[in-house]
Amino acid sequence: MLLRIVSPCLALAAVVAAGCGDSSRPQREQPAELGSISQGVGTPPSSTLACASNAPCAMPLIAAGSKHFVGLRSDGTVWAWGDNAEGQLGDGTRIQRRTPVPVLGPGGLLAVAAGEKFSMALHADGTVWTWGSNEVGQLGDGTTTGSTAPVQVVGLSEVAAIAAGGLHAEARKTSA
Incomplete structure (x- = not known):
């Protein structure tokens, strides 16, 4: 299965875990800090990960934040791992996760x-x-909480595509 790369940071060769930092330059992190896209040391990266439940998580779509990842499974659920200081993993906590955990909320998701x-x-x-963080209103809920x-x-409805930058979110509607 091909892994669809959402972030240019994930295109780096031999990177165990990566993210784009404040300057949008690729950054390498130690596997112990973020978890790993690979199945273990010396094993090539794969789109199948071991989730917190120890069940395999095939994720055809993975997006990278500064120090966290979100992955979309083919069943429409979202899983996340890495830094969680601002709640960016969406699991209801601020606990760092080294393996993917399910994001709370609706299923039936198409993109991350x-x-x-x-x-x-x-x-x-x-x-x-x-x-996650909403310091400049990037969550779009009318607050900065x-x-x-x-x-x-x-x-916001009738959205066809989404994208995220450092501190901003974007959505393209299905109609003009």
Whole structure:
């Protein structure tokens, strides 16, 4: 199975775990800090990971934040791992995770994106869900209060695609 790369940082050769930092330059992190895309030391990267439940998690879509990852499984659920200081893993905690854990919230998701310290997902109904840091309003819920679980972006529907930058989120609607 081919791994669809969402972040240019993941295109780096021989990187165990990577993210884009404040300057959008690729950064390497130690496997103990972020977890690993590979199955172990010396094993090539794979799109199948061991999840917190020890069940394999095939993730055809993975997005990289500054120090965290979000992956979309083919069943429409989102899993996340890495730094969670701002709740960017969406599991209702601020606990760092070295293996993928399920993100709370709706299933039926089609796409994921990751910013510096926040994450987002596109639902099949065209709504957008965000979680994590909200220091400049990047969650789109009308506040600057962060969230450790997904919140729906206010007033946004009929979305076809999403993207995230360091401190901003983007959505393309299905109609002009």
